[in-house]
Amino acid sequence: MTNTAIASPRPLKPARRRRSVRSVLGKIPGWIVVAVLLIVFVYPLVWLVLGSLKTQDEFLNNPTWALPENWFNFSNYSIAWESTAHYLLNSVIAVFPSLAICLLIGTAAGFALEIMVFKGRNTLLLVFLVGIMIPGQMILLPLFSVYFNLGLSSTLWPLIITYTATALPLTVFMMATYFRNIPREIFEASTIDGASTLKSFFFIALPMMRNAIFTIALVQFFFLWNDLLIALTFTTDDSLRTVQVGLLNFTGQFGVVDYGPTFAAICINVFIILALYLVLNQRVMRGLAAGAVKG
Incomplete structure (x- = not known):
């Protein structure tokens, strides 16, 4: 009965890397969808909060995307309440x-x-x-x-x-x-x-x-x-x-x-x-x- 040496397989590192790259690429569309949904839902809330900190003069004279000049202007909330x-x-x-x-x-x-x-x-x-x-x-x-x-x-x-x-x-x-x-x-x-x-x-x-x-x-x-x-x-x-x-x-x-x-x-x-x-x-x-x- 002859003993045959069984060679151990070489690690398939390139194949594993390709699979990992494919898995990451496959997740990108899902990440894009999540990012778009996050922007759609979060941006209006951020826009509301920033608008609530602006004065009337800022609304009329500054661009819509401009940030409030005073980030601690909570007088609008007292008036609103x-x-x-x-x-x-x-x-x-x-x-x-x-x-x-x-x-x-x-x-x-x-x-x-x-x-x-x-x-x-x-x-x-x-x-x-x-x-x-x-x-x-x-x-x-x-x-x-x-x-x-x-x-x-x-x-x-x-x-x-x-x-x-x-x-x-x-x-x-x-x-x-x-x-x-x-x-x-x-x-x-x-x-x-x-x-x-x-x-x-x-x-x-x-x-x-x-x-x-x-x-x-x-x-x-x-x-x-x-x-x-x-x-x-x-x-x-x-x-x-x-x-x-x-x-x-x-x-x-x-x-x-x-x-x-x-x-x-x-x-x-x-x-x-x-x-x-x-x-x-x-x-x-x-x-x-x-x-x-x-x-």
């Missing part, structure tokens, strides 16, 4: 009650449509879907007449009622989708143990739907908080304007736009929403994943 504080309060008063009512009714409706068994529930779900397809512009004039005849036009009730009604169809549909992913055996077991429908809803369904409720609440919050058309239609008094309508009418003496305070007011509004999203981002991701995977 004094002018928009009550607009922010009006938005809070109009949005949060609407959101709470919408979530409560929408969660209960989703529970009834997916967990409870009764005749015509599929037809009822289609009725809610029809509500999603109705353009909001079609109902503004009839609603304005109704609110005016009821004497509600000088209050924030038109906003609360309209926000709740417009957000409810999508909330019901999304809640029904989330409840569809929960095994019905859980609620059947609770019924066998003697739990009523209300107990099953409050003590079993709601705790299991926390991530979904956070997700839908954040989506609807952005929609309601950034609304301009409905608030502009139903707020006939300056004391009732929400923050978006207030920013639209943010003018100085003789109707001239004060660009510095206007940019500062927009920064306050944008960064409040951005901070809220960053804080709740993980809950939203978990809620979206829960709604996308059937359990």
Whole structure:
């Protein structure tokens, strides 16, 4: 039996280098896309912040791309806060009650449509879907007449009622989708143990739907908080304007736009929403994943 010497293969350094170069070149298009998206999303925020530090004279006489002369000019923010504080309060008063009512009714409706068994529930779900397809512009004039005849036009009730009604169809549909992913055996077991429908809803369904409720609440919050058309239609008094309508009418003496305070007011509004999203981002991701995977 002859022993044959097996020569060890030489290291293929040129081939490895070629593969590494190809992998780096393959990643370049992705890096370019990420860089473009980063510029598209970050540049407006940087432009807003820089504009909020400029004076009126800088806006009128200096080029648009010029940097602010004083990087610590925060007087615009104090002026903006004094002018928009009550607009922010009006938005809070109009949005949060609407959101709470919408979530409560929408969660209960989703529970009834997916967990409870009764005749015509599929037809009822289609009725809610029809509500999603109705353009909001079609109902503004009839609603304005109704609110005016009821004497509600000088209050924030038109906003609360309209926000709740417009957000409810999508909330019901999304809640029904989330409840569809929960095994019905859980609620059947609770019924066998003697739990009523209300107990099953409050003590079993709601705790299991926390991530979904956070997700839908954040989506609807952005929609309601950034609304301009409905608030502009139903707020006939300056004391009732929400923050978006207030920013639209943010003018100085003789109707001239004060660009510095206007940019500062927009920064306050944008960064409040951005901070809220960053804080709740993980809950939203978990809620979206829960709604996308059937359990």
